[in-house]
Amino acid sequence: MNPSRAQYGQIVTRSAASQIADRLEQEILEGRLKVDDRLPTEEELAAQFGVSRPTVREALKRLAARHLIRSRRGPSGGNFVTGPSPDDLAQSLGTAFALLMATDRVSLDEMAVARLELEAICCRRAAQLRTEEHLAGLRAELEIQRQSNLTDQDFCESELRFHRIIVEACDNALLRFMMNAMVETLMPISNMIIFRLRDRKAIVEFHERMAEGLAHRDAEAAIAALSDLIAYIHALYARAQQARAAQLARGE
Structure with missing residues (x-):
């Protein structure tokens, strides 16, 4: 189907920009508009939806914010369908997790x-x-984590890399x-809460056991x-x- 000839029907409610974007x-999700397809011009979309060009422009901004379209200038320019990258989507999902908490x-x-079950x-x-x-990557991170002069930030970053390697090794997108x-x-949120209380040596020992379990292909040991x-x-x-809670009770 030629997207420039698509007939979407007139939008008559006040949330026109939102409805057009949706x-x-x-x-796009149903595959009628594919990656790299050029959208109709603002004027064409305004005529097809029965709205003004500023309303269409606002709808396109919403699609761009969702990483679903990109703009290109020049004679061959316009608005083109794009696929959001996994990193973009993961960042959006991570933001949603943070907001929920x-x-x-x-x-x-x-x-x-949830983390325990998925990991x-x-x-x-x-x-x-x-x-x-x-395995070499896990061992390298363990060597970093054993350093006594490592800053809290560097320790946390090594923790992230350690668990990221395990996720990469599962080979499932x-x-x-x-x-x-x-x-x-x-992890950054939890580390911010507990970094004054945690014992780095204890965490390294847990990581060592996980790495050892994976090295021996012993899934149950790693999960334990x-x-x-x-x-x-x-x-x-x-x-x-x-x-x-004790601090709040004391009025601190």
């Missing part, structure tokens, strides 16, 4: 449980599919997408270490919450 997004729609405990699946697959390169969004959102790590973090959450 209608065009549906066309910030507004108390999802607790840190709930997020930790356990990754560990199970990684135990089968990991390569020597993955959808799991990688979900886990990278979750881990890279949850992961479960112990999450339980340790859960206990620190509780301590941090108790300390915060």
Whole structure:
């Protein structure tokens, strides 16, 4: 189907820009508008939808914000359908996770449980599919984490890389997408809460057990270490919450 000849029907409600953006997004999701297809001009879309050009322009801005179209100038320019990159989508999902926690729609405990269940699946697959390169990456991060003079920020960044390697080793694009969004959102938030209470050596020991389990292709050993790590973090959450409640009670 030629997208320039598509007939979408007139929009008559006050939220015209939103409806137009949603209608065009549906066309993209259903494959009627494909990546690199050129959208009709603003004038053509305004005529097809029965709205003004500023309304169409606002709808196109919404699509661009969703990473669904891109603009190109020049004689052959216009608005073109684009596919959002996995990094763009993961960042959006991570932002959604952070907002859910910030507004108390999802607790840190709930997020930790979700992380455990999803990362356990990754560990199970990684135990089968990991390569020597993955193991070398895990061991390199462990060497970094054992450094006594490592800053908290560098330790946290190494933690992220360690778990990212496990996710990469599971060799599943959808799991990688979900886990990278979750881990890279949850871990910085949890580290900010518990970094004064945690024992780095304990965390490194959990990581060592996970790496050892994966090295021996022992998924259950890796998952047991992961479960112990999450339980340790859960206990620190509780301590941090108790300390915060005590401060509030004292009016600090």
